[in-house]
Amino acid sequence: MLITMLLVFIANILLGLPLFISLITSALSGFLFVDPSLIPRMLPQQFFSGINSFSLMAIPLFILAGNLMNAAGLTPKLIDLAKSLVGHLRGGLGYVNIVSGVFFAGVNGSAVADTSALGSLLVPAMKKEGYSPSYAAGLTAGSSLIGPIIPPSIFMILYSSVTNTSVGDLFLAGIIPGLILALAFMVMNFIYTRKANIPKSSTGIDLKVVFRCLIQAGPALLAPIIIVCGIVFGIVTPTESGVLIVIYTLLIGIVNRTLDLRKILSALKETTQLSSAIFVIIAASSIVSWLLAYAQVPSHFAKLLTPFEDDPVSVLLLISLITFVTGMLMEEVSALMLLTPVFAPVALHAGVDPVHLGIIITMNITIALITPPMGACVYVAAAVSKIEITDLFKSIWPFVCVAVLVLLILIFFPSLTLAIPDLFK
Numbered sequence: 256m257l258i259t260m261l262l263v264f265i266a267n268i269l270l271g272l273p274l275f276i277s278l279i280t281s282a283l284s285g286f287l288f289v290d291p292s293l294i295p296r297m298l299p300q301q302f303f304s305g306i307n308s309f310s311l312m313a314i315p316l317f318i319l320a321g322n323l324m325n326a327a328g329l330t331p332k333l334i335d336l337a338k339s340l341v342g343h344l345r346g347g348l349g350y351v352n353i354v355s356g357v358f359f360a361g362v363n364g365s366a367v368a369d370t371s372a373l374g375s376l377l378v379p380a381m382k383k384e385g386y387s388p389s390y391a392a393g394l395t396a397g398s399s400l401i402g403p404i405i406p407p408s409i410f411m412i413l414y415s416s417v418t419n420t421s422v423g424d425l426f427l428a429g430i431i432p433g434l435i436l437a438l439a440f441m442v443m444n445f446i447y448t449r450k451a452n453i454p455k456s457s458t459g460i461d462l463k464v465v466f467r468c469l470i471q472a473g474p475a476l477l478a479p480i481i482i483v484c485g486i487v488f489g490i491v492t493p494t495e496s497g498v499l500i501v502i503y504t505l506l507i508g509i510v511n512r513t514l515d516l517r518k519i520l521s522a523l524k525e526t527t528q529l530s531s532a533i534f535v536i537i538a539a540s541s542i543v544s545w546l547l548a549y550a551q552v553p554s555h556f557a558k559l560l561t562p563f564e565d566d567p568v569s570v571l572l573l574i575s576l577i578t579f580v581t582g583m584l585m586e587e588v589s590a591l592m593l594l595t596p597v598f599a600p601v602a603l604h605a606g607v608d609p610v611h612l613g614i615i616i617t618m619n620i621t622i623a624l625i626t627p628p629m630g631a632c633v634y635v636a637a638a639v640s641k642i643e644i645t646d647l648f649k650s651i652w653p654f655v656c657v658a659v660l661v662l663l664i665l666i667f668f669p670s671l672t673l674a675i676p677d678l679f680k
Contacts, residue, residue, distance in 0.1 A: 256285050256288040256289065256550060259284050259285070259288065260281045260282070260284055260285045260543070261281075263277075263280055263281045263284045264277050264278065264280075264281040265584075267280055267281070274536055274539075274586050274589065275535045275536050275538070275539040276539075278536070278539035278540055278542070278543055278589060279298075279302075279539050279542060281543060282298070282539075282542040282543045282546055283298075285543070285546045285547075285550070286298070286546065288550075289546065289549060289550055293549075297542075297545065298542055301541050301542045301545045302538045302539065302541065302542055303538065304541065305537055305538045305539075305540065305541025305542070305544075305592075306534050306537055306538045306541070308416045309492075309494055310412060310415060310416050310422065310492075310493055310494060311412065311413075311416055311534070311537070312494045312497070313407075313412055313422075313493040313494045313496070313497040314409050314412055314413075314497075314530060314533060314534075315497075315526055315527075315530035316494065316497025316498055316500070316501055317407045317409065317412075317482075317497050317500070318365065318409075318526045318529055318530055319497075319501050319522060319523065319526040320362070320478065320497065320500045320501050320503075320504050321362050321365060321368060322521075322522035322523075322525050322526050323501065323504040323505060323508060323514065323519070323522045324362050324475055324478070324504055325368075325372065325522075326508070326513075326514060326518040326519070326521065326522045327504065327507060327508035327511065327513040327514045327518070328513045329362075329472070329474060329475040329504075329507070329513075330359065330362065330372055330475070331376065332468070332471045332472040332475060333355060333358040333359060333362070333472050333475055333476075334351065334355045334358075334373075334376055334377070335468045335471065335472070336358065336465075336468040336469060336471075336472040336476075337350075337351045337354035337355040337358060338351050338468075339460070339461070339464045339465040339467075339468040339469075340354060340460070340465060341354055343455065343459050343460050344455065345448050345449075345453060345454065345455045346384070346386075346444060346445075346447070346448030346451075346453035346454075347384075347455065348377060348380055348381045348384050348386070349381065349386065349394055349444040349447070349448060349453070350441060350444060351377065352373060352377050352381070352391075352394050352395055352398050353394070353398045353401075353437050353440045353441055353444065354437070355373055355377070355398070356369060356373065356398030356399055356400075356401040356402065356437065357401055357405065357433065357434070357437050358472070358475070358476070359372065359373065359399075359401075359402060360401045360402040360403075360404065360405035360406075360433060360479075361405060361406070361407070361475075361476070361478060361479030361480075361482075362475060362478060362479070365402055365403070365409065365529075366399040366400055366402045366403050366621065366624045366631075366632050367399070367624070367631050367632055367635055368402075369398075369399040369401075369402045370395055370396055370399040370632045370635040370636050370639070371635050371639060373395050373398065373399060374392065374395045374635065374636050374639035374640055375639045377391075377395065378391045378392060378395055378636075378639060378640045381394075384453060384454070385451060385452075385453045385454065386451070386453065387451070388640055388641075388642045389642060389646055389647055389649075389650035390447060390451075390650065391640060392636040392637060392639075392640035392642055392647050392650075393625075393636070393647065393650050393651050393653070393654050394440065394443075394444065394654070395636050395639075395640070396624075396625045396630075396632040396633055396635075396636040396647075396651065396654065397440055397625060397651075397654035397657070397658065398437070398440055399624070399632050399636075400436060400621050400622065400624060400625060400632070400658055401433050401436055401437055403617060403620075403621045403624075404429045404432050404433035404436060404614075404617065404618065404621060405429055405430060405433035405434075405479070406425075406426035406427075406429055406430070406479055406482060406483050407426065407479065407482050407483075407496075408425070408426065408429060408617060409533070410587070410588075410591060410616075410617045410620055410621065411425040411426065411429065411613060411617055412493060413537070413588065413591055413592060413595075414591065414595055414613045414616060414617060415493075415613070417592065417595045417596055417599070418595065418599050418609055418612075418613070420609045420610060420613055421610070422486060422493045423483070423486040423487040423493075423679075424610045424676040424679075425610060425613045425614070425617075426482070426483050426486060426487070427483065427487060427675040427676045427679065428610050428611070428613070428614050428672045428673060428675065428676050429614060429617070429672075430675055431671050431672065431674060431675060432614055432618065432661070432665055432671065432672055435661055435664065435665075435671065436658065436661045439657050439658075439660065439661050440654075440657060443653070443654075443657050474507045477503075478500055478503065478504070481496070481499065481500060481503060482496045482499075482500055485499060487679055505519075533588055536586065536588045536589055536592075537588060537592055539589075540588070540589045540592035540593055541592065543593055544592060544593055544596045547593070547596070547597060548596060563605070564601075564604060564605050565605070565606075566605070567602070567605045567606050567607045568666060568667060570601065570602055570605040570607060571602065571607060571612075571615055571666045572666060574594075574598045574601075574602060574615070574616070574619075575615065575619050575662060575666065577594070577598075578590065578594055578598075578616065578619035578620065578623075579619060579622065579623070579626070579659075581593075581594060581623075582619065582620060582622065582623025582626055582629070583623065583626050583627070583628065583629060583630075584628075584629060585623075585629065586629065586631075587620045587621075587623050587624060587631070590620055590623065591616065591617075591620045594616070595616060598612075598616070599612065608669065608673060610672065610673060610676055611669045611672050611673055614665065614672045615662070615665060615666060615672075618658075618661070618662050618665060619662065621658075622655065622658045622659065622662065625651055625654060625655055625658070626651075626655055627648045627651065628648070630651070633647055633648065633651055
């Protein structure tokens, strides 16, 4: 059954059919093996029940908040702040790219959106500074991976909806891994700038400029603090925090007179398009997930992992390997929604903390965003950098390796993910 479903899915993708249709037709082929009489009843039921979750309402709200911040002109101020902090270093724009990725992570949690914004603003300048186009594009795609790790994170909300894990704990657990990923890319940029002999951009840091940029970027920097604190301290639910941050962003834009009706409508349009695509994929994925559970596929996987059930590290390594390969061939939301119900019971039985598992799965799915041939961030980075996608596919692997190295560190040292959540227990 699984082989047939996979072949049907791949064939539909190669034919250019939309992803959600590919998932549904794959599920239909699976129903033929299990029980065709279930199709009229279970297919529409699971399609709608998959998105009938209050917590999922937070996704379009966080996306809207990010779009409104972009429309209000707050994101360029985050880049200016990054420049004031690290732009004076040798190869400063590379560090600016990474630090901006950290700042942008707290705005919308979307790696693809961050790639587009950072690439269009920084890649041309990086080329002028002496960076090769492929490295500049690769670093942009790599630094955008920080977005789904540091809160807010769409992937973490999806994981929470499947496993009933606390969103607040997941958001707190993502802070240190996100910063470690940023540090790893900084080390990589340090090595590259020495080899490529990239010059310094300025003479030194100017504290007056830093202070001015900090004041200007302050409203955007407060957004993730409002989100995380509101959820962690039980003041608001994730969905309510999404409403709060949208209202906050609207007020900032209106007070600063940087948002008008045209920009708001444009942000709403972009949010509707992206949210619709995400939700229809979630709905289609839920059909496949239910079918796999009905056919007891998770229990079969559990049997395969039985020799490692007393070794959480081995279980996480195997899960990461399977997720890595799956992410190369499947869209990230689909991969997360399909694999989480299969792997979560196995990992929890092996003694893996559900919050730690959520970070590991999120990290795996995030790495897939820069992994050929399906990595969405690679295509966006190539487009905004105006380089051939095949050239970027060849040069993206060092960035993938750095991200995988961070993943391995997190697997072997779970305290890095659980340290902050444990402080609030």
